[in-house]
Amino acid sequence: MIKIISNNNISYLKAKSNKIKVLKTEIIFTPLLLAFPVIVALLLINDWYCRGFSMGISAFDGELMIAFIILVGNIVFDIPFVRSLIKFRKK
Amino acid sequence: MKKMVDHLKVAKKKITSLDFDAHWYRRVFHAFGASFLIYYLVPSNIAWIRILKFWIPVIIVILVFVLEFLRIKGKIDSGHFFGLRMYEKNRVGSYLFFGLAILLLLIFFPQQIALPCILCACFADPIIGELRLRFGKKKGYVVGFFVCMFFFIVAWYKADLWVVFLVSIIGATGAVVGEMRNFWWIDDDFMIQILPAVLILLLWFAIKIIGVDILPDQIIYPVELMW
Numbered sequence: 001m002i003k004i005i006s007n008n009n010i011s012y013l014k015a016k017s018n019k020i021k022v023l024k025t026e027i028i029f030t031p032l033l034l035a036f037p038v039i040v041a042l043l044l045i046n047d048w049y050c051r052g053f054s055m056g057i058s059a060f061d062g063e064l065m066i067a068f069i070i071l072v073g074n075i076v077f078d079i080p081f082v083r084s085l086i087k088f089r090k091k
Numbered sequence: 092m093k094k095m096v097d098h099l100k101v102a103k104k105k106i107t108s109l110d111f112d113a114h115w116y117r118r119v120f121h122a123f124g125a126s127f128l129i130y131y132l133v134p135s136n137i138a139w140i141r142i143l144k145f146w147i148p149v150i151i152v153i154l155v156f157v158l159e160f161l162r163i164k165g166k167i168d169s170g171h172f173f174g175l176r177m178y179e180k181n182r183v184g185s186y187l188f189f190g191l192a193i194l195l196l197l198i199f200f201p202q203q204i205a206l207p208c209i210l211c212a213c214f215a216d217p218i219i220g221e222l223r224l225r226f227g228k229k230k231g232y233v234v235g236f237f238v239c240m241f242f243f244i245v246a247w248y249k250a251d252l253w254v255v256f257l258v259s260i261i262g263a264t265g266a267v268v269g270e271m272r273n274f275w276w277i278d279d280d281f282m283i284q285i286l287p288a289v290l291i292l293l294l295w296f297a298i299k300i301i302g303v304d305i306l307p308d309q310i311i312y313p314v315e316l317m318w
Contacts, residue, residue: 033119037126047132047314062310065245066206070125073214077122081115 030085034078041071118217121280124189125213128206130197131311140316145198152187152194159187188278192285202309204291207246208284211239211266216283219270232267239263239287249307258305261294262287 044067052060133144161167163181189212196205215238223231243259250258265287270279298305 033123037123040126040129043129043132044311047312051312059249059308060312062245062248063312065248066128066310069210069214069242069245070128073125073210074119074122077115077118077217081119084115 034074034082037070037074041067041074044070118221120186121189121213121217123213124193125210127193127197128209128311131202131206131309132314134316135313136315148194148197152190155187155190159183183278185278185280188281192281196284196288200288200292201306202311203246203306204288204295206310207239207242207262208266208288210242210246211262211287212280212284215239215242215266216270216280219267232271235270236263236267239266243287246310247307249310250305254305254307258291258294261290265290 044063048060048063048067051057052063127148130144130148134140135144158167163183192212193209196208200208215235218238219231219235221231222234240259240263243262244255247255247258266283269282269284269286272282273279295304295306
């Protein structure tokens with residue numbers, strides 16, 4: 001059975017057991033939530049390297065910075081999220 | 092084949108026995124929003140791609156709007172929506188505001204203004220939220236202000252130093268005020284993006300009147316396909 005929990009004082013809507021199918025759909029989205037930002041960051045790094053760095057054009061340096069912001073920003077939130085998943089799976 | 096079916100059964104069992112943390116799910120959802128910056132990488136030099144580039148984000152937001160309309164009208168149970176907060180039960184969910192603001196920024200605002208505002212909603216908002224919970228409101232907003240400033244500095248680093256300073260101060264102030272102000276009819280996920288964008292747009296227009304264009308070159312360049 002899937003339960004929606006909260007580790008702070010903010011309350012979330014609780015799902016009933018007959019909503020499991022829909023909640024599973026949400027869970028299926030999880031790989032997309034984790035992987036897509038990384039793919040976007042890698043695309044930006046690739047673009048910076050191909051059109052900027054290898055051609056000696058510094059105008060593309062911003063793409064590298066944005067890529068790092070996306071990558072680091074997502075990893076920062078992905079780690080506790082995945083950790084919480086693993087923790088509750090072990091229960 | 093039997094092995095694969097068994098494997099799928101085990102996976103299904105694991106999924107159904109999963110406890111899921113809505114709190115971190117919302118944070119990850121926010122950070123995921125930065126992926127929409129791929130919009131700026133999509134080629135603009137081919138007509139049909141340009142049409143899709145406009146319509147795909149619009150269609151996504153329209154679908155979310157319809158979904159929210161049906162949920163509020165009671166046609167779809169709120170329980171179907173994962174991670175909704177209690178106050179969102181009879182009100183438009185914040186994810187619609189979040190998506191709508193990103194759409195408006197992508198379509199109507201120059202990239203230099205839209206990009207840092209989207210980053211503020213994607214990263215500064217969850218950072219402020221976390222810090223507010225752990226260390227109190229004041230520290231959350233102060234750190235959030237500097238995080239927002241950083242995003243504006245990165246997006247405007249090609250501009251003159253005085254412009255970078257001015258824009259980052261105004262942008263960060265707008266973002267933090269947008270995050271602080273709570274209205275029942277509009278969400279902070281909308282305000283944190285639109286308020287700084289409007290302030291910088293006004294600043295840009297105001298300075299343009301005296302003949303100075305402060306808008307620097309864009310950060311992300313669309314890929315050019317040779318077809």
